[in-house]
Amino acid sequence: MRIVLGAALLAVAAVTACGTQPAPDKDIASLSTTDSTSAATTTTATAPTEGRPQLRLDMTEDESNKVWQPYYRCYEQHGVALSRMGPNGELQVPSKPDPAKEKEAAQACKGKLPLQPPELDTKGPKYRDNFHKWVQCMNDRGLKIVEVPDTSVDPDGIGWTYGEGNTIGGEQGAKIERECKLAAFK
Structure with missing residues (x-):
């Protein structure tokens, strides 16, 4: 999974x-000096x-x-x-x-x-709301997505996984995931 x-x-x-x-x-x-007379x-x-x-x-x-x-x-x-x-x-x-x-x-x-996009900063004030919008968008577009806890980086962290019965994958699934991420985090 x-x-x-x-x-x-x-x-x-x-x-x-x-x-x-x-x-x-x-x-x-x-190393730098403050001026030529300063030691x-x-x-x-x-x-x-x-x-x-x-x-x-x-x-x-x-x-x-x-x-x-x-x-x-x-x-x-x-x-x-x-x-x-x-x-x-x-x-x-x-x-x-x-x-x-x-x-x-x-x-x-x-x-x-590389630094991750600022919108994906998990400590940002809108991150959690935008994350939920991302998951909702993917579900609305036919991916079966389930939110799961992710404490690997943050004790209150969140993540997602494919739910049971998901039939969309490959390029189509990646396209939906990307489009929904753009819509949710912009």
């Missing part, structure tokens, strides 16, 4: 991510989201795949074996899971990890 979890979007991103262009290494602190030197740190590519809710699958590719390439450069999938042979999921290498790559590549 396929479970799609609203709050798990970020967790999935951490395992299967890539970006549009290589981001500069933001993990290196920079004081300060270390500046960057925000964890600075320089990361931003996904948009209305992106096509092709556009999204392009945004993820630098992150995947970074994983590959850090020894994680990835499969090539999709119509253009994009790098995607690890082909030989290796938790130690994946953990190291996640740390090294975090500056290239």
Whole structure:
């Protein structure tokens, strides 16, 4: 049974991510002086989201795949074996899971990890209402969807799964899911 979890979007991103262009290494602190007469030197740190590519809710699958590719390439450069999938042979999921290498790559590549669309921020004030609208829309369009708890990221998290007797899948199901998500979260 396929479970799609609203709050798990970020967790999935951490395992299967890539970006549009290589981001500069933001993990290196920079040194600066306040003026030429001051001996004081300060270390500046960057925000964890600075320089990361931003996904948009209305992106096509092709556009999204392009945004993820630098992150995947970074994983590959850090020894994680990835499969090539999709119509253009994009790098995607690890082909030989290796938790130690994946953990190291996640740390090294975090500056290239695409940010999820702001509308899908599970802590946003409208997220829960919009999530319910998304599920309702999918049900109204013939998918049999059931909301389920998702405590993997948030103690009060929500997600969804296909209900019993669902007969719509493949491209048609993905199209309904995407259209309803766009309608609900805009």
